[in-house]
Amino acid sequence: xxxxxxxxNPGKEYEHxxxxxxxxxxxxxxxxxxxxxxxEKFGGKYCEFQMNGExxxxxxxxxxxxxxxxxxxxxxxxxxIPISNILIICDDLDTEVGKIKLKKQGSSGGHNGLKNIxxxxxxxxxxxxxxxxxxxxxxxxxxxxxxxxxxxxxxKLKMVxxxxxxxxxxxxxxxxxNLMNHYNKK
Numbered sequence: 199x200x201x202x203x204x205x206x207n208p209g210k211e212y213e214h215x216x217x218x219x220x221x222x223x224x225x226x227x228x229x230x231x232x233x234x235x236x237x238e239k240f241g242g243k244y245c246e247f248q249m250n251g252e253x254x255x256x257x258x259x260x261x262x263x264x265x266x267x268x269x270x271x272x273x274x275x276x277x278x279i280p281i282s283n284i285l286i287i288c289d290d291l292d293t294e295v296g297k298i299k300l301k302k303q304g305s306s307g308g309h310n311g312l313k314n315i316x317x318x319x320x321x322x323x324x325x326x327x328x329x330x331x332x333x334x335x336x337x338x339x340x341x342x343x344x345x346x347x348x349x350x351x352x353x354k355l356k357m358v359x360x361x362x363x364x365x366x367x368x369x370x371x372x373x374x375x376n377l378m379n380h381y382n383k384k
Contacts, residue, residue: 199252199253199254199255199277199278199279199283200249200252200253200254200255200279200283200284200285200369200370201254201255201257201270201273201274201277201279201283201284201285202224202254202255202256202257202284202285202287202366202369203220203257203258203259203266203270203284203285203286203287204219204220204221204222204223204224204225204256204257204258204287204288205217205218205219205220205221205259205263205266205286205287205288205289205311206218206219206220206221206222206258206263207262207263207344208258208260208261208262212344214346214347215344215345215346216289216331216344216345216346216347217263217289217331217344218289219287219288219289219329219331220258220286220287220288220289220329221258222355222359223287223327223329223358223359223362223366224256224258224287226359226360226362226363227256227362227363227366228245228256230363231247233245233247233256235256235258238260239273239276240269240272240273240276241259241260241261241268241269241272242257242258242259242260242269242270242273243257243258243260244256244257244258244273249367249370250370250371252370254370255273255277255279257269257270257273263310263311264310264311264313264314265314266311266314266315267311267314267315267316267317267318267319268314268318270284270286270315270318270319271318271319274319281319281321281323281324284324284325285324285325285326285327285369286312286315286324286325286326286327287326287327287328287329287362288309288311288312288326288327288328288329289309289328289329289330289331290309290328290329290330290331291309291331291332291333292330292333293328293329293330293331293332294330294332295330295331295332295347295351295354295355296330296351296354296355296357296358297330297358298327298328298329298330298358298361298362298365298381299327299328299330299382300325300326300327300328300365300374300377300378300381300382301325301326301328301378302323302325302326302374302375302378303322303323303324304322304326305322312326325374327362327365327366329355329358329362330358361381365377365381368380368381
C-alpha cells in the first residue's frame with residue numbers, strides 16, 4: 199500500500215495559493231484518473247484506488263498545513279503503511295516556479311508542514327515531491343506563500359501538474375532513485 203499526501207490549507211480562501219501546491223497536484227492527478235476525494239477520515243479527505251495491483255491512498259489533510267502531521271500519522275498507523283511507501287507533495291520556496299525537485303530525505307527546509315510531519319513521524323526519511331513557488335524576499339513569507347500566482351506563473355504550473363501526473367504514474371513503476379534521476383534533471 200502507498201500513501202501519497204498533498205499538503206495545503208483547507209478552505210476556499212486558500213485554493214490555488216502558493217502553499218496549496220500539494221492539494222493542486224493531487225487534484226490534477228485525481229482528475230486524470232477519474233478519482234474524487236469523496237471520503238473523510240482522521241481529519242483528511244481521501245480516495246483509494248488500485249495501481250498495478252497495489253492499493254493507493256491519495257490524502258489531503260484538512261487541518262492547516264503546519265498541523266498536517268497528525269492526520270498523516272493516523273493514516274499510517276491505521277493502514278500500517280511503512281514510511282518507505284509515503285510520498286509527500288508540497289511547495290518549495292527554494293525552487294523556481296515551473297520546476298520540481300524530488301528528495302529521498304532531508305531537513306524541512308523551513309517548511310512548517312514538513313516540520314510537523316517530522317515531529318509526528320519521528321523521522322526525516324520520507325519521500326518528497328517539491329513544487330517550486332520561487333521566493334519573493336520583498337514580501338512577508340506568510341503573505342507570499344498564501345498569495346496567488348500570476349497568469350504567467352499559472353501557465354508554468356499547468357505544465358508542472360501535467361508532468362506531475364506522469365511522475366506519479368512512474369512512481370508506481372520505478373524505484374525512487376530512478377525517479378529522482380529522471381525528474382531532477384529536467
